[in-house]
Amino acid sequence: xxxxxxxxxxxxxxxxxxxxxxxxxxxxxxxxxxxxxxxxxxxxxxxxxxxxxxxxxxxxxxxxxxxxxxxxxxxxxxxxxxxxxxxxxxxxxxxxxxxxxxxxxxxxxxxxxxx
Amino acid sequence: xxxxxxxxxxxxxxxxxxxxxxxxxxxxxxxxxxxxxxxxxxxxxxxxxxxxxxxxxxxxxxxxxxxxxxxxxxxxxxxxxxxxxxxxxxxxxxxxxxxxxxxxxxxxxxxxxxxx
Numbered sequence: 292x293x294x295x296x297x298x299x300x301x302x303x304x305x306x307x308x309x310x311x312x313x314x315x316x317x318x319x320x321x322x323x324x325x326x327x328x329x330x331x332x333x334x335x336x337x338x339x340x341x342x343x344x345x346x347x348x349x350x351x352x353x354x355x356x357x358x359x360x361x362x363x364x365x366x367x368x369x370x371x372x373x374x375x376x377x378x379x380x381x382x383x384x385x386x387x388x389x390x391x392x393x394x395x396x397x398x399x400x401x402x403x404x405x406x
Numbered sequence: 407x408x409x410x411x412x413x414x415x416x417x418x419x420x421x422x423x424x425x426x427x428x429x430x431x432x433x434x435x436x437x438x439x440x441x442x443x444x445x446x447x448x449x450x451x452x453x454x455x456x457x458x459x460x461x462x463x464x465x466x467x468x469x470x471x472x473x474x475x476x477x478x479x480x481x482x483x484x485x486x487x488x489x490x491x492x493x494x495x496x497x498x499x500x501x502x503x504x505x506x507x508x509x510x511x512x513x514x515x516x517x518x519x520x521x522x
Contacts, residue, residue, distance in 0.1 A: 323508045334410075334496055334513030335449075342508045381448065385507040393464070394439075394500075394511060398448040 293318040295384050297397035304372045304404050312367040312400045314382030323385040324365040325394070326356055328378045335381060341365060352376070372404045409433040410514035412497050417519045419484070419491070427482045427517045429497035438480035439498040439511065442466060449496065455480055484519065492521045 294317045304310045316322060323342055327335040339350025346358045356367045365382060382397040410431045419425045431438065437456050441449040451464030455474040469488025474480055480499075484491045495518075498511040 325510055327511075327513075332494075332516070332518070334412075334515050335498075335511075337510040337512070340508070340510055393451060393454065396449045 293384070293386050293395055295382050295395050295397040297380075297382055297400045299400050300398075301401045301403065304402070306374055306404050306406050307371050310369050310372045310376070310402065310404070312380050312382075312402060314365045314367065314397055316363050316365065316382075316384045318384055318386050318395075320386075321360075324356075324358065325383040325385070326350065326354070326365075326367050327381045327383060328352075329381065329399075330378050338367070338380075374404045374406055377402055377404045410497060410499055410512055412495075412514035412517050414517060415515065417517055419519060419521050421521060422486045424483055424485050425519065427484065427495055427497075427519070429480045429482065429514060431478055431480075431497075431499045431512070431514075433499055433501070433512060434477070435499035435501050435512070436477070437500040437502070438474065439500070440464075440470075440472065440480070440482045441496045441498065443494040443496060443516075452482065452495075491519055494518050 296315045325340045326338040329335045338354050339348050341348050341358045349355045354369050358365050379399050379401050381399050384395050413428045439454040440452040450466050452470050453472040455461035458477050461472050461474050471483045494516050496516050497514040500511045501509045
């Protein structure tokens, strides 16, 4: 079965430190991978995506993500965290088969940045 | 929130009542989606539509119904058959559905439904 896993429910980081939010996937073929962010009582906002090419993808708000095919991972990273980065982060994958319209979301990771 | 509007923002329903949540997009997107989000949890797909007059059940379609009569509109009805409807409902759209799986989704601001 195709799936996305975010193994950490919560990640706590001090402001100014680097942050990593983990994501692993299990899909057939080469997937398209996405990261979204959700602030309280709001919809999700798109951060970045991997389609093909360079394994390091840069996105909004200084975030980047590294695609690792051998480890089937797509971890979200930022070199220096801000308090305003505190939010709920979702990893998602779009399969390449006939169910391509059904995007698969991870369970989410709550990122908390302390001042 | 990217050209997608949802109304109302908050909705209260008595048990046994049907309610309809509105979702409108002006992005000219082909595909539209409805998700349910419970506190502290991820997104669960209720229904999705790739083109007008066509829609498919998602993972938790029981107790819900949709229509797609216009490209820009995808209303969701929560029926009395849905036993635990209190949740945050999110609508999303995507350009060209399954034929362009590399496109990201755009989300509306959500509707919070509470059953009294």
